[in-house]
Amino acid sequence: MRRFVYCKVVLTTSLVWVLVDAFLLLYFSECNKCDDRKDRSLLPALRAVISRSHEGPGEMGKAVNIAKDNQEKMKELFKINQFNLMASDMIALNRSLPDVRLDGCKTKVYADDLPTTSIVIVFHNEAWSTLLRTVHSVISRSPRHLLVEIVLVDDASERDFLKKKLEGYVRTLEVPVKILRMEQRSGLIRARLRGAAATTGQVITFLDAHCECTEGWLEPLLARIKEDRTAVVCPIIDVISDETFEYMAGSDMTYGGFNWKLNFRWYPVPQREMDRRKGDRTLPVRTPTMAGGLFSIDKMYFEEIGSYDPGMDIWGGENLEMSFRIWQCGGSLEIVTCSHVGHVFRKATPYSFPGGTGQVINKNNRRLAEVWMDEFKDFFYIISPGVMRVDYGDVSSRKALREALKCKPFAWYLENIYPDSQIPRRYYSLGEIRNVETNQCVDNMGRKENEKVGFFNCHGMGGNQVFSYTADKEIRTDDLCLDVSRLNGPVVMLKCHHMKGNQMFEYDAERLTLLHVNSNQCLDMPSEEDKMVPTLRDCNGSRSQQWLLRNMTLSI
Template structure:
């Protein structure tokens, strides 16, 4: 009996010992302390139950089956503790799994999903710092990393001293180096950032390698979001959120949400951007974290790159196309000191070999761009590789990795980020000019602050535009200058048009501009960001209209309503009352060719009041109508119109004779009248230039309509809207506001198959000589060539003179564009001109045919507003 008792006790001790195998295993595998403690407590409870519980039905089950069930429950409870603490996957696989293959991509590496295969235990991190002559910053960075990272997480800080003088290890004592966990890699001379980071990664022993610049300060708990992301997917590369670091105070300045994401441009460069998800198309390259296993599998950096630049393009594309993914850890903040030319302290203390950046970028593109390498070679910096002027690099080392990892084609990258490349217009359906059909000129960007209307050119890159940026979830909200990062921008009426760095996500409302009914209109989908106005050219400054005592000498005070174009005209000058800002001016009447009426600032209506007087209302210049306001008879201004039911005498005017040729004053009260200083008149110089036709119609400034007088004397005027051909006192020909003056009356004299145009006031003939001057001169008896002219009765160019050219009062000149009221902008009629499908788009369409299962979706949106897309 005694022997049986001894045997039973030994058996129980052995059974209890097996209950503690899981805590021991978790400790050896370096699981988190919380999981190990939990497993130990569960083992203690199970051991106590085994030793002291009374026999039951459970005890009849073979111990080995009970033990296995206990192990499973114990592991799941421990993983639950880790999930609660770290938000890792609760029921994911315990051991590393092979990646699930993506449907339709059987011949390529899987990627872009939250792949399984992380760490069972708390991984250790190695921080790699490439440093070149940054002694002071190196010391501060190493200390900052140690202060922000727990000792049980930080395996080491690998400092790569890339040829610094003096050596960086002389700046810290051996005791400090040990305390700060520094591992040194020393180069006797400068080898470049790419090589330094590669050597640092080779020396790292941690489970996760985190590359940082040698001038950063991580924030508290910076490591935790990074580790959480990689723990569940060893192929996931993580970039922190980058903020600003003051190099003098070593303090972080966190403005906005920080920076983390870049996108790839067609010249193998990268631009910063923001959007709504965590995935990062391209890393900036300085700050990133990845598992050592994935670093080794992907081959690290391209060791044949020189110095700096392009390695982030290569690495980002390699990760995405070969089965991995890149994400941002938004709660991981690392402050970074930016290079600022004005601050000598921030300048780099090394030089990059000439041409290295261009060659590196071309290497990356050669390896990963596939057919799109042709697009890269259209940029001047890379055209030498195509012509043979620059030697093409050997990329066999990258192609070997590409083959081993069964990487996807570049087209998949574009499709994976179609919300950026297609919805934001980086792969545009078409590229085109924005042309004014009236003047025949095109919109051109000449630097970010100089957007002009200028003659169209097939060679001007500043004239090539495409639709870009997102409008909600689809393309597009504005216009992007092709092959640049600049988008058309306008903030409001009265402001110059400019370009700014494109907001691909569409968050900058200044870039929300649409082509609608031949106008480039500012708009916004946000009701709180109401935007009005159109892109056009501002009106010229005219004669100021004031309020003076009626009958004051030196002022003209008679107005009438023109029966044809309905503008309020000052009788003597024939110019129209024009709303301009907060006041009125007189300017030549501009007539909408479609309606035959004045528009915009000159569309001023007479709203009759119950008192019999009028409100002079400008209804087309803003969100709400503005009215002529007398300021109690002291000053004529434009002011918000009052409700007619609530009488306001400052906006009540008397206009007794609106229709006769003589007109009448526009009076406030009995003694104040709208007034224009005598002698002020707006004119435009007439030039002698080559005749230009657009679609069979003379260009703006050359089209003149023959307006025959009611009398039978054969006289006529030559007009364009409210402008008429006029002769000044010195015999110079000009354009002026149409009036009944004989200086604007002409008659023709037929003879020898040609016509002479005789001015009624001067009895002289219109003449243009070889000097290009347009005048009137004594009529030649021989019908001199300089006085021969022809014009169609239904309107056309006035053609003739010694060189058989045309009169032109709007010569083709570069005009700066600004935001004006949309009615005023009707003087420009925008249209898409010479559209074509760009190379990058054609290549993608071909790729859709080549990889139908991989690119299984319609990348291009087809629901664009009518009139904005021209099929080519």
């Protein structure tokens, strides 16, 4: 009898699950045709079940490879957003990801009373799958009591699915999602200002529209701000491949810098920063600059310190402007190594900027140079002479902000925050290096690292003929230094290492010679074998070994 009852229970339970499965299959097969209201409300739940299986495309951050017979279609779709849209659309909106944190981060315990945050995401014609995957990753990997809301700012998108369809979808989510619409294309900077003004959390967290947050990403950011409200904190930015959407962990051994052209660059974390943290890689890294797309900041501090420069257009330069301002005006900028957020890095932008990309970025960079860089702005102007013709508008209010906040000079920033900057703090000359015999100039010829330095007619226009002879006795062009590793050359350009050695030249202002200390030879005009490359020869006092180091003057 007991056996009969047991069999009835098993059969009944099995029948119920079969009916539930059949209902779900019918429901969601129909849902492909339905509108964006409550009809889709169970869709995230189904996707969660699929995602937890770790078996779908892209699960656990694995690469999605498109079959050969779909390659042409994939390439066409790639052009829309400059990433593999076909691969992205195959991946669940809440796919699983590996836990890429350091072991020491996984055992950290955070206080229950961390500040709350609002997430601000600006988008313009973003793909449905990448935008919603960003949103889902925030919701599913953030403690609910810390996440007040998500604010989506639409910077005048033209795609229909980003209108009512998106509004209907986000209404089904368990976290409040606001959608703000810019009336006309305004750019990242002004759209973020609009989004920030609408937030109600204690902290504003800015993310890009093609990100994925990982397990434990939020708590360490908020914990650092709880310790110090003037700390502006960034996660480690992991790489999501634009071609396969593979998730690849970023390094905790790099931090943000910049070159003479005011391009943001990643550089190795210096030993002095490792020493400051006593070798504990789970502690935040003090970074001179930030990439700018992903960071958290106390909302009141964001407003006190001047938010963004509203005179900047669209995108570009705002990250360096904010970085300089934070450090010079008493705050700190840090990479919290226990927080990881993935970002799709594209090789090209799919969007056009009014006036052209170069014009917009030059205007923004000139504004930040005029307000924050003092005399060191000359490095930017001399190597990028075309920027001098750009109208950068009125910066009087930003200069007044700097004065009101009692901000420190840029020299202090270079001395204390970025002593290994590509811009030398002390230098003998900034301009051309002219050969007395030939009246020609050393020229980097636009060449890259590990290539020979060039020699060309002097044109007096800066750019490729700008070199700085520094107090450390380097001959530097941007982040490259002249380097000679053997007798008689060749003279190549290598990353400046600040260790003298092969990059140390002594300039004799009376004899006008540049002595390469390691080889005890002098820089000389090119040989007959290669008339476009200066060389080294034994010092002989000839005019061909005499060089004029001239400071360029700027006409503003």
